[in-house]
Amino acid sequence: MFQKLITESTGKSPWLFHINAGSCNGCDIELVAVLTPRYDAERLGFKLTGSPRQADIVVVTGPVTKQSLPRVLRAISQVPEPRCIVTMGSCPQSGNVFRGSYSIVGPLSKYVDVDVDVAGCAPKPEAVIDGLALATKILMEKRGQKK
């Protein structure tokens, strides 16, 4: 029963950690917009944390530049299990307009298992919330599997 309680809680309290992997700041602003009064993702329990140690969901924005890759992987690895990786915007999925640049080593899925992709340049807040809600479900599943 207790384990069930924990699993339930996992679905109701996903904390986000945001990594900027060379983003143009567009998606970053949109992510913060999700927490504003208009969309208020906090009603679903979302919260931005400052440290990867406390996060459940890692949101990566930006096309993963050469410089940022080791840091991105380092920060992702520091997130405790169970964790979920969400890419936000088209950049981390395809490279977007930066594709082919000498300094881009993306997409992110070459390096880690990405759970949810939220496409768009930048994605709409509704889409972001939807993606995060999906990630929350995956999080609960991950927690459930590990029983």
Added chain:
Amino acid sequence: MTIIIDGLRYLAYILIFPGFLFCFLTGLLLCGIDRKLVARMQKRIGPPILQPFYDFFKLLGKETIVPAAANKTVFLLAPLVGLAAQVVLQLFIPVFQFNAFHGVADVIVILYLLLIPALSVILGAASSGSPYAGVGLSREMVTVLSVELPLVLVLLAVAKTVGNAIGTGLCFSLTDIVNYQIANGSLITRLSMLPAVAAMLLIIPGETGSHPFDAAEAETEICEGMLAEYSGAPLAVYKLSHAIKLLTLTSMFVALFLGGIGGGVMAMFTGVSPVVAGSVGLLLEILILFVLCVVLVAICVSLIHAVTARLRIEQLFKYYWTVVTGLAAISVVLAWYGL
């Protein structure tokens, strides 16, 4: 036989009321109400009131990472000691007439016992070896330093007022302070106590590190500060003791300034059998205490949170040592001359 019953009674005090279980439930609930209130003040829907419970249980289920650079024993033990000290502290704060452990600690001791949870966070943070935690703990220490001075003055003012009235000159026992108020009306109605009340209202957010005074855990600049390396269950324990701290401080406020309200409750039960009156009265008192705590949280934590922006650490220090200390000092002087 009586020893066993007494032992069980005290165990119940420690574990259930006003100990661990009570603290756990009301502390997290207060925290949830605070979040909801802030959200409503910002025209948001806000998280469910039970959100802190979800957070707590979720964190229990997360992996606990101990950084390689950390001193493992201190890193894992510090949150537990902090929580235990916080709950034990709550045992010494009377719920109106009910006081589980009478004669263990007075107001000055409580002032110092309040340091132990803060110190446990500081030690835990220091042991993690993170530079962010280093900045965080330095700020936390300055915050403690800032809040300490006005808090001392408030306590001295109360001690002097009650001491004057009951004829001992000064009174440090929280139980006596509450009993005096039950007999003679709450201290908040005194002219000399009004500045102290204002100061205490400003001390509560500082002591709990809530919004304008949360330079120590500024998540946007120093990555949660002291808790930067904490994950999983130890983090849950920290969040819990933080929530309980909210309860402790608000119920301390009630005991110091609003203690008289309990007298009216007991008066309603004249003529009813004492056992029934005792238990129903206690339940009512707990309820009143909780409502008062919520009101206090709404005024001094949520409202200030919603309308202010974070202070820098040196602004925080200056604010507390000038404005708040000034208020408390006025109260001491007024109390001294018996107003």
Added chain:
Amino acid sequence: MMMQHYPILAIMTYFLGAFLIVIFGKARAIRNAVGFLATAVPLCLLIMLVKPVMMNGEIIAYWMGGRVPAGGYAIGIALEVDALSLFFGLLIATAVFAAMLYSFSYMSHDDNEPQYYTLFLMLCGGVMGLVLSGDLFNMFIMVEILTFAAVALTAFRNTVFGALEAAFKYLVVGSIGSSCILAGTIMLYAQAHTLNFAQLSAMIPGNLNVATMVAYALLFIGFCTKAFLVPFHPLAADAHGAAPAPVSVLISGVLTKSGLYGIIRLTYILFRTMNLGSVQFWLVFLGSVSMFVCVTMALAQHDFKRLLAFHSISQIGYVLTAAGLATALGVSAGLYHAMNHTLFKGLLFLCAGAVLHETGTTDLDKLGGLSKKMPQTTVLFLVGAFSISGIPPFNGFASKWLIYQATYQKAVESGNIGFVLVTICCLVTSTLTLASFVKVTQSVFFGQLPKEYENVREVSFGMRLAMGLLALLCIVTGLFPGLVTSFLTEPAARAVFGANTYINAMMGAGYAEGFGLVDALPVSFLSVGVWSPISWLCLLMIMLLAVAIVAVSTKYDQVSALARTAAAEEAAAAAGPRYGSGSLAEGKYELFFGGEETVFSQVGGDDMFWGFKHNWRHYFSFMHNLHSGIVNDYSLWAVIALALAMLYAIIVL
């Protein structure tokens, strides 16, 4: 009646040990055996005196050569042990014993070990002689012995940078202090024609005139230099910075106590002036200033031992403040704090010594992360740090708590709102103390371990034993404040207020009454507060146990349990290559920051409390300019202090 001889035996054992080491000290075994016995025997002798003196209230008088007073004049040399002397004697013997135990391994790498032990024992003998002496001139001789032994010990490691300079400063200002004591003694002798304490204290209170008041000021300033009170505090910082750790224990735990003992003896018994508001103000003011100035000075330090030195004086300020209240509770609290100061300060200096011994530095900016290499020292240090910062239930809290009550009670009783400021000053100082020990803990024992200290090891058993002894005493005296006050400090405080008993015990019954003296104050130790550390500790332990059982019993954290299995590790290894060069598993247990191999960015000791220091920057820069480190300045301060004290004594008293 063997007991009569215990005091003289206690003093002589130290001196005898010193001489034996000069003669036979070449062999280590003999040296250590003599050193051990010479410090253990006096401790045992004094402990045996606890029952008659502390519990039965006897006063032991010993007249050398059997020259008892005749015709109301005390010509012979006397030793006296009342509860006050015995209290300080016990502190000294304990601290000395621990320091000696520590020295065996700590000093084993130094040259000239026999000389060290000789000086060490001379210093101990000097201090013990001072507190047990019943004679003003003997007291002066002992002051000289201990000052010169301390100067020599300060410069013992004369290869250390600053050691000779520190010793020189100490020599100059210390000599000014000693000369003051001599001058005061002479003036009193000229007035009263006797040097015996008991007789002086019977004769002086009735004959206060300008000459005795000047003598009072001279003696007072003399003992202030021994206690390193403001404005003599820079000496202590320099001396502690240079001296070996056990010597720091002696200087801080033992030597300052001799100064305090002198001040208490002087003001309460010899001159009986403590019922005057002006003297109370003088002591309380000096104590509070020392307390506050030194704690802020300590915040600005970045050397472990200098920081401890300033704290040492800050704590002495507490003792003086409490003693200056002239209430029974205040004196009892002050003495309690004096005892605690000896214990925790000794412990902290020994910990600093352990760090110095293993790493070769005490610079807070260079150290870090030693808790992994020296776990036991860390725990012992934390006990000391909690004690000095007044964290319940350690001993510093018990005594500070009594001091707060005593000051506030004094404020209420006297109706003087000024004493409230003293209470507040005490409380704020206590928090500042905590702040600076957080700084030390963070910079020395936690944080990241610099590369050059990878091979640091725990210190040897002998050193840990000495530290453990003091730490144990810190905890015990904190947990049983009732026992400490009823068996140690309250008898001592009674002795402080019972000057007549003392005079009569030395000079024959009825002597004091012959001078028309009555004991000034009623002795009541009532305090309004409640604090029962044992109950608190029991509650905390039950709670901790409950929390720990809940935390451990259920394995909520299934993932990390899973991760520990071999299968999971294999899976991770198989998955590894996919993550390319920056392996996902690699950084997991690293700290969360950029991950670059940059210079480690820990907050330096100086910037630790920026938020506080920024607001006080004018004060700090003023203090910085004031402490020039030039011995001429410090001598000038001493002279100014003396002049002010004389003026105050003549005009106000």
